[in-house]
Amino acid sequence: MPEFVTFCRNVFVPVTNICRNECGYCTFRRSPDDPESKLMTREEVISLLTDGKKAGCTEVLFTFGEYAEEVPGYRELLSETGFSSTLEYVSDLCRTAIDIGLLPHTNAGVLNYTELETLKPLNASMGLMLETTADLSAHNNSPGKDPTTRLKTISYAGELRIPFTTGILVGIGETLDDRINSLQSIAELHEKHGHIQEVIIQNFMPKANTPMADYPSPSDEEMMQTVLIASEILPQDVIIQVAPNLTDPYILMQCGACDLGGISPTTIDWINPEANWPDIKKLMQMVRGTPLRERLPIYPKYIKNGWYSDQLKDLILSLSDEEGYRKV
Numbered sequence: 001m002p003e004f005v006t007f008c009r010n011v012f013v014p015v016t017n018i019c020r021n022e023c024g025y026c027t028f029r030r031s032p033d034d035p036e037s038k039l040m041t042r043e044e045v046i047s048l049l050t051d052g053k054k055a056g057c058t059e060v061l062f063t064f065g066e067y068a069e070e071v072p073g074y075r076e077l078l079s080e081t082g083f084s085s086t087l088e089y090v091s092d093l094c095r096t097a098i099d100i101g102l103l104p105h106t107n108a109g110v111l112n113y114t115e116l117e118t119l120k121p122l123n124a125s126m127g128l129m130l131e132t133t134a135d136l137s138a139h140n141n142s143p144g145k146d147p148t149t150r151l152k153t154i155s156y157a158g159e160l161r162i163p164f165t166t167g168i169l170v171g172i173g174e175t176l177d178d179r180i181n182s183l184q185s186i187a188e189l190h191e192k193h194g195h196i197q198e199v200i201i202q203n204f205m206p207k208a209n210t211p212m213a214d215y216p217s218p219s220d221e222e223m224m225q226t227v228l229i230a231s232e233i234l235p236q237d238v239i240i241q242v243a244p245n246l247t248d249p250y251i252l253m254q255c256g257a258c259d260l261g262g263i264s265p266t267t268i269d270w271i272n273p274e275a276n277w278p279d280i281k282k283l284m285q286m287v288r289g290t291p292l293r294e295r296l297p298i299y300p301k302y303i304k305n306g307w308y309s310d311q312l313k314d315l316i317l318s319l320s321d322e323e324g325y326r327k328v
Ligand code: SF4
Pocket: 019, 020, 021, 022, 023, 026, 027, 028, 029, 064, 065, 066, 109, 142, 144
């Protein structure tokens, strides 16, 4: 069992749900002609950021559908923001978050080297789930889920020394060998660049009205086996994260998990809206007495090694204690 488990208090901001991909398990994505399609305005984002700051959050998680600009109709929505690209818009939102006192962590799907380089100074860390290295029917209509493309993004992040979050999705049709191969690919990138701060082992949750509505969730045994394998394959300094709103963290802590990810006191999990975040009191019950420790979206090791920009320096140093965790 770990000596303690970590988590990060965050605000989850789904900047747009328009996405070029069509994953077989997704309920987040919308087409621009869908009344529920959305590109959040600056004012809407600022309101969430302000609420999050007041609630004691340190991180803002900006999420996007991938390369929405490739989807007909999106650019009209974007033009209403006054920005000519999503990259410019998110850069502006990151600056605003820093001004408010929150550390951005952007997960915008696949990005190229230049896009990552633009966002690096404005983000304490960034993320992209690898999900799997297997070629699966769940991703038949999702060009961005090509494993080679995703590994390239993760590798670029390493070249740029961006503290990075990635992970695998368990139960979307992949085999045990595929899981092992995915974890080995992540381990190889970390051995080369040293930038993977955490790997999420996330269980698939079937959603009604999706092509994969009848797929089963992975069993507890499968999740325990996967976390155990991850702890054997991943280098020691890579933290294994599991989601306490999707699975029982305690059984997975016994297999090597020691981080519970972002927990939001003010916003829902937009990707799994049916699964409420536990509050801190509930989290303490879930980990059954194991001490909880709050961290920032950048892990202590990367703070110590100075993997942050001048724009973020003051904020990171003011929020962290001498060990690099959240100052209390
Ligand atoms: S990339 Fe993400 S948002 Fe887009 S369809 Fe797939 S799961 Fe949904």
